[in-house]
Amino acid sequence: MADENVEQQRRSTCSRRGFFAGSGALLGLGLLPRQSFAAQSSANTPHWRPEVRFTPRRNWMNDPNGLVRHRGEYHLFFQHNPSGIEHANMSWGHAVSTDLVNWQHLPVALEPDELGEIFSGSAVVDEHDSSGLFGGGSGIVACYTSAGRTQTQSIAHSSDGGRTWTKYPGNPVIDNPGIADFRDPKVIRHEPAGKWVLLLAAGDRVLFYESTDLLNWTKASEFGAEHGAHGGVWECPDLFELPVDGDESRSRWVLVVSINPGGPAGGSATQYFVGDFDGTEFVNENDPDEVRWVDRGADFYACQSWFGVPPEDGRRLWVGWMSNWAYAQHVPTSPWRGAMTAPREVGLTESSSGTRLVQRPVRELESARGPARHWRGMVPEHATAPRFRGTALDIVAEFEIVDGRPEFGFEVLAGDEHRTLIGYDAESRRLFVDRTRSGSAEVAPEFPARHETPLSVDGSRVRLRILLDHCGVEVFAEDGAAVLTELVLADEGDDRGRVFCSGGRVFLESLRVHELRP
Incomplete structure (x- = not known):
């Protein structure tokens, strides 16, 4: 066994170490088992157990x-x-x-x-x-x-x-x-x-x-x-x-x-x-x-x-x-x-x-997809549709910017008080995930944040694929040329999603949402 000094050194250097209704009606997806959770408690948190990502049993x-x-x-x-x-x-x-x-x-x-x-x-x-x-x-x-x-x-x-x-x-x-x-x-x-x-x-x-x-x-x-x-x-x-x-x-x-x-x-x-x-x-x-x-x-x-x-x-x-x-070491999942x-x-x-x-x-993940729901059409400024629900989803979308320099994308894992935003800012040409209001779990002061990456797109089209569940999101843009991976730790019961757009208009060429179940 490593002695205490080595463990302290390791910690100092390594701890370092659903679906649609275009008019606004909601159709629900099956949900993961859930129970309430107080941040930093020892209560089990099954709603944060991913569907298609590996976790240890305990x-x-x-x-x-x-x-x-x-x-x-x-x-x-x-x-x-x-x-x-x-x-x-x-x-x-x-x-x-x-x-x-x-x-x-x-x-x-x-x-x-x-x-x-x-x-x-x-x-x-x-x-x-x-x-x-x-x-x-x-x-x-x-x-x-x-x-x-x-x-x-x-x-x-x-x-x-x-x-x-x-x-x-x-x-x-x-x-x-x-x-x-x-x-x-x-x-x-x-x-x-x-x-x-x-x-x-x-x-x-x-x-x-x-x-x-x-x-x-x-x-x-x-x-x-x-x-x-x-x-x-x-x-x-x-x-x-x-x-x-x-x-x-x-x-x-x-x-x-x-x-x-x-x-x-x-x-x-x-x-x-x-x-x-x-x-x-x-x-x-x-x-x-x-x-x-x-x-x-x-x-x-x-x-x-x-x-x-x-x-x-x-x-x-x-x-x-x-x-x-x-x-x-402060992520409050359990057991x-x-x-x-x-x-x-x-x-x-x-x-x-x-x-x-x-x-x-990996293509094998497609075997975990349920039937897709589809949507196509104009997304005006301040749009609130299409809407969907789900706690474990595979979202595939292609947008075309029609006018302005809009910020657009998806609001996911939303409830009355919390939501996660995933989108593209045409003004700055950046892909982003905003988890400043993703949930009530208290992880660390630096956890609530918006993270971005530069994204060059072909003309005015933006292609996104998003894997999400209550634990986190993985966002792949332009066939994986830009990627953002984020824990979000959404609250139990927060399962609403929608398309959003501000500062212009976009046309949603295609949108497919699959429920994920292995």
Whole structure:
């Protein structure tokens, strides 16, 4: 177990770490079970339990760990306190899914030992037994940070599909070189070089190690001391290659690093770099001072991608922790604390500002959609229709600006006193989520806020997709070119929604609203 000083250090640097009626009539959706809640109490809050986002049954959860697809199952390990709702006693929780929507909870996979708590890490499939741990067969190898008096890197392996684990007797496999924040190993396979590559977050940079057997690691390079955002400690790196606009001949490498604090919405956030990786060094192709954020909302952190997605699938899939270290330990959900975002497909596209990351919900999520209700027509200034109701919705909309420079979008999860606004401001050309009046829960002084991101649109058309429930919203604009992820914690019973418009007129080319049920 980590001693008290290490835990305090971790906390100081890481706690850081329905439907329509165009005329105004309302048609209701089925609601989640609910009960009243007093902020900061121990009362259960089932109305905040997401429908299609993963949450632990009980207790604390933060970073996704060890994402790997093996034998037809997507494995989701995660930072977990099995015995409490606070960040402590870090272990790897475990769940599996065949469709990224419905998850089966499994027993805790990795628990603290004499080397310390089990901090974040990754997992790979050792298909050809390069490690020698599988007697010529294959299995899963997990690499994680042992957080004791110092942070070191350890491995464990599983021969039975991740159900049971054996820690390597030679742990740690990477000793601490004298760096306080030295954690979150991400292992990838670099086939052109025929080796394994491991990335580590080390204070204000990423260190790269290489190995042929997953056991013996040699430092190869480092990146980041003079690149990107440095408002806080770097954590949870990831690295992968993606085609640009689907063209495999124009592929680029994407390096992803979470940072806390220093995010655009305050607190923690995740940045990315686009460039080249030769198996040894990453080279950023953009200006070192340029900062590119994966998601400009307040609540997307520590995202990790799945290893082992079949080549014929052709997708890079990831998920993030839907919270923020600025207030994560004060989120008043119970008997659990912490949620993942919906899994996302990640791509690259060429834009006027260079090669950019795009994200969209995985297509598997469409299996959770109920029948759609549709609406199309003019939305005048001060419109109050169309209206809809629901507590777990997938909204797909396309607007066209007719005149003026309006602010328009959706009021959702509304009641008599509270509502969340999601929309586009044509004057400033910014997408926004306004949660200043989302609910009565007292989370933290910085929680009630309006967060924005620049959004370039094609002419006068704006396309939005919104996943929402009482827990939070995920907003994807222009096929995922801009994304905002926000906890909202709407009050029990607040389920009304409508289109709004001010400062001009818009035409609603199409609007579909689906109830979500896995």
